[in-house]
Amino acid sequence: MAEILQYVHKDGLFHRLTPFSKILLIIVVAVMCVLATGIPFLLLLVAALIVLACASNLHRELFGQLKLLLVMSVIFIVITVLTMPNGLAIGTVIPQGVPVIGGAIPVTAGAVMIGIVLALRFVVLIFAFQLFLISTQPRDLVHALDRLHMPVDYILMFIIALRFIPTLQIEGTRIHEAQLARGYNPGTGLLGKVRSVHPIVVPLVSNALLRSTVLGLTIDMRGYRTGTRTRVRERLLGTADYVTITGLFVVAAGFATVALVAPVLVF
C-alpha cells in the first residue's frame, strides 16, 4: 500500500537538498499561489512542480495522489458554484424544463473561475508539501526545525502527526478486512462509506488512542524531550542548496516585478 505523505528512500534532486531549502521553496510557492489569481500562472506553478518532481524521480509518488486531488478539486468547484454566484449565468444546476424548481441554482462563470483558482491553489500547495515530506527524513526535519528554534514539543507533535498517517491507513485496511470477513457488506459508493463508519471508525479510533499513549510514553522513555542532543549526520547547505536558494530569490523577485509591471499575467 502506498503511504500518504511519508518519506521515500530515494536518491534525487529533492533528497539532496537540506530541509531549509525545501522550507524556503514551500514558502515562496505558497506566497505566490495565494497572491496569484490568474489561472494560467497557477497552471504554470503546477507544471513547474511536476517538472521538479520528474527531475527528482518523485513523479510516481506525486501522481499517486491525483485521484484524491481531482475529487477535492471537484468538491471545491461545486461548493463555490453553490455558495458564491458571481457574474454571468452559463447554466443552471436544475434544468429549466423541471416543473416548479426548474432553473434554480444558477451556475455562474465567476463562481466557476473562483472554484478553479481555489482548486489549483490546493493542488499547488499539496504538491509542494508532498515533495517536501516524501524527500525529507523526519530526523532531518527535527534538526532543521530545532535550528529554527521551534520548541521540541511542537516538533515532536508535528512528527507524530505525520507518523500516524500510515498507521491509520494500515490499521483502517485491517479493520475493514476484519469486518468484511464477518460477512459485512456495506455496499459501494458514498452510502456504503457512510454505513461502514461505525464498524470501522470505532475500532480505528480506540486502537489509535491506545497506540498514541504508548507512542507518547516511548518518546519520553527514549529521552527525546531532554533537549541535550548531539548533532550527528546533520545536513549542511551544499552547492545544490545555494543554487536553489538563489533561484528562489530570482523567482520571487521576478514574481514581484511582473505583479507590479504586468499584473494581468498573474492576477
Added chain:
Amino acid sequence: MIELSEVSYTYPHTVQEALHQLSLVLEKGRCIMVTGPSGAGKTTLCLAASGILAHEYGGKKAGVVTINGKNVADYPGLSAIAQTLGIVFDDAEAQMIFTTVEEEILSALEYRGLSPEEIEKRLSEILEVTYLTALKDRSPHHLSGGQKQRVALAATLALGNDVLILDEPTSELDEYATRQIVSILKNLKDQGKTLLIIEHKFGHFREIIDTLVIMEHGAISTIGAPDEVLKDNRIRKMVIPDFAGIRSGTAPAVPTGRTVSAIDIRHLSFSYGDVPALHEVNLIIGPGEFVAIVGENGSGKTTLIRQFNRLLTPTAGDVLVNGKNTRECTIAELARDVGLVFQNPDHMFFADTVKDEVAFGLKNLDIGNRDAVIDAALTEAGLLHAKDLYPRWLSRGERQRLAIACVVAMQPKIIVLDEPTTGLDGDEARLIMEILKKHQLRGNTVVVITHNREIARDCADRIIVMDQGHVLSDTRVRGVG
C-alpha cells in the same frame, strides 16, 4: 536496582485493583521473568516499575517504587528516569516513530550525550547484535511484527541503560527469531544489565531467568527459582502449555476426491506488487481436519489463509472453498463458508456489548434464532457471564475467545485462525484449543497458523510447514488418519 514495596494501584474509572500490595526486588545484574494469565496486572507492573504510573497516570496509588534507591516520584519526570531505565512496550508498531530502521535507532542515540564518533560506532554495533543491518534502510511500518519487535528493542538498547524492562518482547516472533532475542538478552545479562521480562515463552528464556514470578489477580502468587516454582503442578500448567489429550483419537475424514475438499488449492501463486509471497502452492484440506500451518515469519502463512475468503485474490492458480472458486465469490459470500479469526482481536470489536459483537456477524449473514446461537457461542467460549460487558474491558485471553465466538456463531464449516494463542498463558492457550477441538468434533474444519510447536504437535492432525512461499512439508501426525 528496582524495588517495589506494597504497591497497589487502581486505574481511573475502575473499582478493581490492577495491582494489590505488590512487593518485588529486582537486583543489579539479575533477570526476573514475570508470567501469568492475561489481565493479571503484568503490564501494570511494568508501568509501576518504570515510574510511568507515578508520573503519567491518574487513579488510586499506594506503596513506594524506587529506582537505584530513589523514589520514582522524586525524579523530575520520565526523561530523567529514562537516563537509567529503558522499557520496550508490547505494542511494537506504536514504538516506530521514524521512517527508517537506522533513523529509529540513531535518533535514540543522539540524546545520550555521546560524541558523533561514538554514536556511529554504537549504531553499527546495535544493528549488528539485533540482526538489523540488512534492514537498516527499510521503513519500520513495512516490517513484519517480529522485525518491528527487534527494532523497538534495538532503539531501547541504544539508550545504553543498565536496567531494561521488556513487555512480551517475543510475542509475535517465530522460534528462530525468539532464540535470537534470547541470545541478545543473554549477552546483555552477561554484561551486568538488569532485566525484568514479561513473557509466556518460559522454555526459551529458561537459561537466563534467575527468578520466576507468577502474577494472578494483581498480586504475586508465587516467586522463586524457576525449578522451585514449577514444582507446583497448577503453576507448571500455567507456565508450560500442556495440550496433551486435546487431539482426538478419531480419524479425520480424508478427502477422497476434489468434490469433498473443504479447501482445494491448485497451483496458487501470489505477489504483493513485484514481491512474490506464494509460489505454486498445491494443497487439499479435507472436511473435519485440524490443520496446523507453521513456518518462520514471512514464510507466507498469513498470505495463504487470506486467500481462503478472498481478502487476497490469487495472482495465478485457483482456490476452491467447499467446491466454490473464490474468484467467483465475494468476501461476504465466502464468510458463510470460512470464518477467519485475525491475530489481533481488537481489529474487529466496535459494539457496546459482547452480545452485540457476536450478533453483528449473525445479522450480516441473516442467521435466525440469534439469542440462542449467541448464548451457545458465548457459553462455549466461557464468556456468558460477560455478555453485557463492553468488549474492550475484557482481558486479552477473553477478547481472543470472544473473537473466536463471533466467528463460530456464524456457523462456518471452516474456521481459520492466525496465531490464536499470542500473548496467552498455558491455561488460556489450552482453553482456546479445546474450543477449536469442539468445533472440529462437530464436523468442521480447523486451520491454525501457529509458532507454538506444542500446538502443532499435540492438537493438529496434520502439520503443514511453509518456507519462502512454498509448502515445505505436509505431514499427518502419527497415530491419526
